[in-house]
Amino acid sequence: MKRAIIILLVLTVVVTLPPLYLQWAESQRLNQIQEVKQQARPVFGERLETVLSELKSGEPPSVVILYTGGTKSHLEPCGCYQEQSGGLPRRAYIVEQIRHHGFPTFLVDAGNIFDGKEEIDAKRCAVNLKAMSEMGYDAVALSQSDISYGDVYLRQQRAVAAFPFLTSTENDFTQPFVIKSIGEHTIAFVADVAQEQTVSQADVVVALGNVEASKHIDVAIQPEELKITKSDSGTLYVGSKPEGKTLGLLALWIDSNGGFTRHYATQLALTGDVEESESVRQLLTNFYREVSQLSDTTPLFANQHLEQDQQNGYVSATACQRCHQQEYLQWSATRHAFAYETLLKKERYFDxxxxSCHTTGFGYPTGFQIGAQDSTLKGVQCETCHGPGKQHVGNPKKTNIRSGADTSLCLTCHDTKHSPGFKDVVALHTKDVDHSREPMNLEELLTSRIARVGKPTLELFVMSYCPFGVQAEEKIIPIVKEFGNKIDFKLQFIAQEKEAPSAQDITPFTSLHGYPEVAENIRQLLIAREYPDLYLDYILCRGKKLDKSWENCAEKLGIDVARIQELFDSPEAEQLFRENIKRAAELGVRASPTILVDNHQFRANQLLRASGTPCQ
Known part of the structure; x- marks a missing residue:
């Protein structure tokens, strides 16, 4: 008996330990990757809520000066990771919020604003000035670097700006200072040095740019990073983060004699959780569209022989799927597959x-083309790592495809600018592209998308009377409840509208399981609209009782049956259903159930680990 127990215990350990070890090892791998990347991705600045709390904690400041410097007309970070800070749309939103809270506010720039010598650089600098005008900048100081661009260039840029350019020497497009009133006080913003005229007219003199200490200057805002200091002459020095990574804030408390008695200086974070100004975002989107054809970006891996072969070309991942089904399924739920959706969410799909790094074959004749909405080469597909596959698809050989084992190719896109820390953990990341691994399930995929882009969209296309569709709902709804408002869940129905319904037709719609299914589809949409907190429970209940009256489930959940029936009999019910089924028709979705995550289509048996026969 003891021997049997011992054998049983040994077998239990042998069976349970390997999966537990694999789970522990995977957790360790992911934690190590996360730790290394976090160390390489410092967050700059303080949150807006923290700064507002500080400003409201006591006597309100006499004036708040928001400032930038050393931006070099950097429009925004690439958006490759959440911790990246900066961007004109976020800056504009923060400025708007500070003003909205009633603080007397000025907005200035300390110089080093222009950058680059090409036509596209001049356009970029111009759109930066347009965005700054939209934000309501009060003045911009020109540094020696800015002045070196010459009068012709500066006049052209000044014509775009709705604010003055400041330089120490006045001409037809610049001026040496600007004086602003705030309540009973006046503040002068000067370039380089304070003239006697400004000193006599202003209570506080703020110099923008690289200036030396002077008894006439109260505050010096510089375009470079520096520690907040106060000189022997009493000048307060503050610096700027480069490329507009943060928004500087300097609050001053001014006494009745016109001198500032105290100050509060900080940098405001412009990370991915900061909202954006829609108008400034539109300015950037228009710019990306305009210059999309001007770029001379070198295609990826142009020195590789597969890419250099003029007879080769890109055929898309669907061509690879025919022979490599397992590999395709594993890839389809990875971040590589969703790379283009990241550009859509970040409004960078024209950049x-x-x-180049979010699509396949961009820059090559048969590769992805900007503006090709129906392209099958969106995302980082098989051919990015393995090379264009036309020759391989036509004649599969190891010599006409790349193995993908050379991780140095990964660093072409995952460089220190776009993926800080990646180089240090590239060996650990190879497991993420190991196509022999089991594909992600729905929970894993949603978790990955949330970490990457914030709030993913999950769409379930079903016919309410489809047995496999009901089974999918039973598996998906608990997941939807678990994730809550972290995801955007949409229930879509598959049906058709008759081209010419007759007077004898009881409905203008057709569905695989007849009128009862059409009626149930419409009721579910009405309940979802009228009872958003109950409709998922109604669907679960109804799926078990499709042969009974719908009223049983409705009454059980406290849904007003008479109200739903009244809406069902109204013309708006048909219109609601008509609008809903357009989505499936546009995408060509005919099988129930079908799942879309951020516009990527999946089979239910892949994401839900379910088996059944789709209805179509």
Whole structure:
């Protein structure tokens, strides 16, 4: 008996330990990757809520000066990771919020604003000035670097700006200072040095740019990073983060004699959780569209022989799927597969520099083309790592495809700018592209998408009377409840509208399981609209009792049956259903159930580990 127990215990350990070890090892791998990347991705600045709390904690400041410097007309970070800070749309939103809270506010720039010598650089600098005008900048100081661009260039840029350019020497497009009133006080913003005229007219003199200490200057805002200091002459020095990574804030408390008695200085974070100004975002989107054809971005891996072969070309992942089904399924739920959706969410799908690493074959004749909405080469597909596959598909040989084992190719896109820390953990990341691994399930995929882009969209296409569709709902709804408002869940129905319904037709719609299914589809949409907190429970209940009256489940959940029936009999019910089924028709979805995550289509048996026969 003892021997049997011992054998049983040994077998239990042998069976349970390997899966537990694999789970522990995977957790360790992911934690190590996360730790290394976090160390390489410092967050700059304080959150807006923290700064507002500080400003409201006591006597309100006499004035708040928001400032930038050393931006070099950097429009925004690439958006490759959440901790990246900066961007004109976020800056505009923060400025708007500070003003909205009633603080007397000025907005200035300390110089080093222009950058680059090409036509596209001049356009970029111009759109930066347009965005700054939209934000309501009060003045921009020109540094020696800015002045070196010459009068012709500066006049052209000044014509775009709705604010003055400040330089120490006045001409037809610049001026040496600007004086602003705030309540009973006046503040002068000067370039380089304070003239006697400004000193006599202003209570506080703020110099923008690289200036030396002076008894006439109260505050010096510089375009470079520096520690907040106060000189022997009493000048307060503050610096700026480069490339507009943060928004500087300097609050001053001014006494009745016109001198500031105290100050509060900090940098405001412009990370991915900061909202954006829609108008400034539109300015950037228009710019990306305009310059998308001007880019001369070098295609990826142009020195590789597969890419250099003029007879080769890109055929898309669907061509690879025919022979490599397991590999395709594993890839289809990875971040590589969703790379293009990241550009859509970040509004960077017209930026050639971003498109190059988020699509397949960009820059090659048969590769992805900007503006090709129906392209089958969106995302980082098989051919990015393995090379264009036309020759291989036509004649599969190891010599006409790349193995993908050379991780140095990964660093072309995952460089220190776009993926800080990646180089240090590239060996650990190879497991993420190991196509022999089991594909992600729905929970894993949603978790990955949330970490990457914030709030993913999950769409379930079903016919309410489809047995496999009901089974999918039973598996998906608990997941939807678990994730809550972290995801955007949409229930879509598959049906058709008759081209010419007759007077004898009881409905203008057709569905695989007849009128009862059409009626149930419409009721579920009405309940979802009228009872958003109950409709998922109604669907679960109804799926078990499709042969009974719908009223039983409705009454059980406290849904007003008479109200739903009244809406069902109204014309708006048909219109609601008509609008809903358009989505499936546009995408060509005919099988129930079908799952879409951020516009990527999946089979239910892949994400839900379910088996059944789709209805179509």
């Amino acid at each position: 050639a520099g971003c498109v």
